[in-house]
Amino acid sequence: MTxxxxxxxxxxxxxxxxxxxxxxxxxxxxxxxxxxxxxxxRTRAAAAARFPERFEIILIDDGSTDNSWxxxxxxxxADARIRLIxxxxxxxxxxxxxxxxxIASGDLVFVIDADLQDPPExxxxxxxxxxxxxxxxxxxxRRQREGETYFKKFSASLFYRLLSRHSEIDLPLDAGDFRLxxxxxxxxxxxxPEQERFIRGMVSWLGLKQVPFEYDREPRFAGQTKYPxxxxxxxxxxxxxxxxxxxxxxxxxxxxLMFAILLGVTGYALFSWIAFDTVSGWTSLMVLxxxxxxxxxxLLAVIGEYIGRTYLGxxxxxxxxxxxxVGVDPVHVDxxxxxxxxxxxxxxxx
Numbered sequence: 001m002t003x004x005x006x007x008x009x010x011x012x013x014x015x016x017x018x019x020x021x022x023x024x025x026x027x028x029x030x031x032x033x034x035x036x037x038x039x040x041x042r043t044r045a046a047a048a049a050r051f052p053e054r055f056e057i058i059l060i061d062d063g064s065t066d067n068s069w070x071x072x073x074x075x076x077x078a079d080a081r082i083r084l085i086x087x088x089x090x091x092x093x094x095x096x097x098x099x100x101x102x103i104a105s106g107d108l109v110f111v112i113d114a115d116l117q118d119p120p121e122x123x124x125x126x127x128x129x130x131x132x133x134x135x136x137x138x139x140x141x142r143r144q145r146e147g148e149t150y151f152k153k154f155s156a157s158l159f160y161r162l163l164s165r166h167s168e169i170d171l172p173l174d175a176g177d178f179r180l181x182x183x184x185x186x187x188x189x190x191x192x193p194e195q196e197r198f199i200r201g202m203v204s205w206l207g208l209k210q211v212p213f214e215y216d217r218e219p220r221f222a223g224q225t226k227y228p229x230x231x232x233x234x235x236x237x238x239x240x241x242x243x244x245x246x247x248x249x250x251x252x253x254x255x256x257l258m259f260a261i262l263l264g265v266t267g268y269a270l271f272s273w274i275a276f277d278t279v280s281g282w283t284s285l286m287v288l289x290x291x292x293x294x295x296x297x298x299l300l301a302v303i304g305e306y307i308g309r310t311y312l313g314x315x316x317x318x319x320x321x322x323x324x325x326v327g328v329d330p331v332h333v334d335x336x337x338x339x340x341x342x343x344x345x346x347x348x349x350x
Contacts, residue, residue, distance in 0.1 A: 024106030063090030
């Protein structure tokens with residue numbers, strides 16, 4: 001009797017099959033020409049040590065303006081295990097990561113950033129942890145963050161704790177996108193239709209067995225951070241809007257507080273009119289009107305943000321546009337293209 005994979009018990013489920021790609025390493029890149037050589041050398045060595053000749057490295061060029069793409073093409077010509085995706089413009093880290101996940105063919109998928117702050121050499125230990133716990137996801141938890149400013153460390157710590165406290169799902173603290181996952185988790189992520197994507201939150205939402213892996217984050221190997229304050233704030237907004245109702249609830253609570261204050265002011269005005277015969281204070285009245293108007297605009301802005309995101313989601317535009325693919329089996333690309341029906345809820349493959 002042949003058992004379907006879904007009927008095999010959790011204890012018996014192998015995390016890697018035999019005879020095909022065992023590992024896909026997915027690396028979004030944006031203007032990373034300075035560190036690309038070191039990135040590939042270290043990643044190849046880490047993957048080959050655990051899965052000799054049974055791995056692929058997927059590099060996604062997220063609209064780089066330097067020579068990253070040329071160096072990627074040269075690397076792919078020298079190593080057939082390297083796959084390349086070039087997006088038509090800078091779509092952002094989370095969508096570039098989604099593009100890479102969509103063509104990953106390995107039983108396991110290892111997500112790492114191109115700046116080498118997350119050491120690829122931890123792959124073997126993370127695989128061991130996944131096998132020992134029979135988990136679907138092993139996510140990196142940062143013990144130390146070397147080479148980052150105090151503001152970056154403080155703001156990141158505050159962000160994770162606020163989001164974890166107010167989210168409707170269990171989001172791990174101090175965990176980024178550095179993780180090892182099974183193929184079924186990667187497929188599930190690609191099937192989720194969010195436009196404003198927060199990958200680490202989406203992984204947590206999926207459930208399944210997920211275990212932490214503590215490590216020390218290293219300084220960036222070369223170049224400058226690709227996550228300035230503006231992008232950090234955008235990512236934080238995507239996280240809170242996508243996985244928490246706190247902005248709307250804050251607006252409701254603030255509106256309730258203002259209503260209570262206005263009731264108090266109204267009571268005071270009536271008392272003054274009865275007891276003192278007059279209510280003076282044109283300035284106070286104007287301040288009150290201006291303040292309440294400002295609060296109304298604030299509340300409308302929060303509500304408008306949710307309405308705007310709903311509107312953009314209903315457009316069902318492709319998450320990303322792929323300009324060129326190198327080193328990937330055309331049959332596999334066609335399969336991905338057909339699965340996404342060209343446009344709906346996925347990427348547009350030109």
